Amino acid sequence: SQKIEQNSEALNIQEGKTATLTCNYTNYSPAYLQWYRQDPGRGPVFLLLIRENEKEKRKERLKVTFDTTLKQSLFHITASQPADSATYLCALAFSSNTGKLIFGQGTTLQVKP
Amino acid sequence: NAGVTQTPKFRILKIGQSMTLQCTQDMNHNYMYWYRQDPGMGLKLIYYSVGAGITDKGEVPNGYNVSRSTTEDFPLRLELAAPSQTSVYFCASGDSFTDTQYFGPGTRLTVL
Numbered sequence: 001s002q003k004i005e006q007n008s009e010a011l012n013i014q015e016g017k018t019a020t021l022t023c024n025y026t027n028y029s030p031a032y033l034q035w036y037r038q039d040p041g042r043g044p045v046f047l048l049l050i051r052e053n054e055k056e057k058r059k060e061r062l063k064v065t066f067d068t069t070l071k072q073s074l075f076h077i078t079a080s081q082p083a084d085s086a087t088y089l090c091a092l093a094f095s096s097n098t099g100k101l102i103f104g105q106g107t108t109l110q111v112k113p
Numbered sequence: 114n115a116g117v118t119q120t121p122k123f124r125i126l127k128i129g130q131s132m133t134l135q136c137t138q139d140m141n142h143n144y145m146y147w148y149r150q151d152p153g154m155g156l157k158l159i160y161y162s163v164g165a166g167i168t169d170k171g172e173v174p175n176g177y178n179v180s181r182s183t184t185e186d187f188p189l190r191l192e193l194a195a196p197s198q199t200s201v202y203f204c205a206s207g208d209s210f211t212d213t214q215y216f217g218p219g220t221r222l223t224v225l
Contacts, residue, residue, distance in 0.1 A: 099144045
């Protein structure tokens with residue numbers, strides 16, 4: 001079965017630095033990959049989507065890369081701020097007909113002022 | 114737009130009791146999903162629907178049932194609640210044009 005791995009350890013960085021989060025998967029390449037942000041006690045919020053034929057996507061201070069050879073996605077937050085502190089979830093879709101997602105366990109980011 | 118709404122926010126059940134978690138979306142999305150999230154874990158798909166009258170199992174469907182009689186509503190039924198069903202339940206709707214999912218605020222369920 002498909003397995004998705006994100007760093008289970010929390011990532012602590014200083015304000016202003018770039019945070020880099022990793023998402024690795026096994027077996028088949030997904031049709032697309034998404035990143036969500038989740039704050040404590042809240043539902044996930046969509047951030048970015050990258051498709052299998054795309055290498056990189058950007059949105060403001062966010063950047064996602066997708067390497068189907070390495071079976072890995074990297075999620076970058078540049079000029080990080082304390083307000084970026086949250087859990088970030090990686091999710092993979094293997095069919096665009098249903099939109100079904102398989103989620104990683106998430107990585108918690110803590111940005112210190 | 115209210116987006117995706119879920120009721121109740123919290124609930125405590127006794128073992129063997131039943132309940133229905135309500136989910137409603139006002140974005141006219143065809144796709145809807147139910148997930149559960151255990152502490153420190155990612156989301157696991159319970160059931161999903163690609164349109165009114167169509168439902169299918171996800172990764173962890175045992176102990177749950179769903180129905181989809183309208184585009185807006187996707188209730189999740191727990192029969193014979195067990196402690197293993199203690200979790201936070203999230204409903205989401207999916208935009209088939211942008212492949213984006215929109216999540217509700219969640220229902221925190223405890224089974225004692």
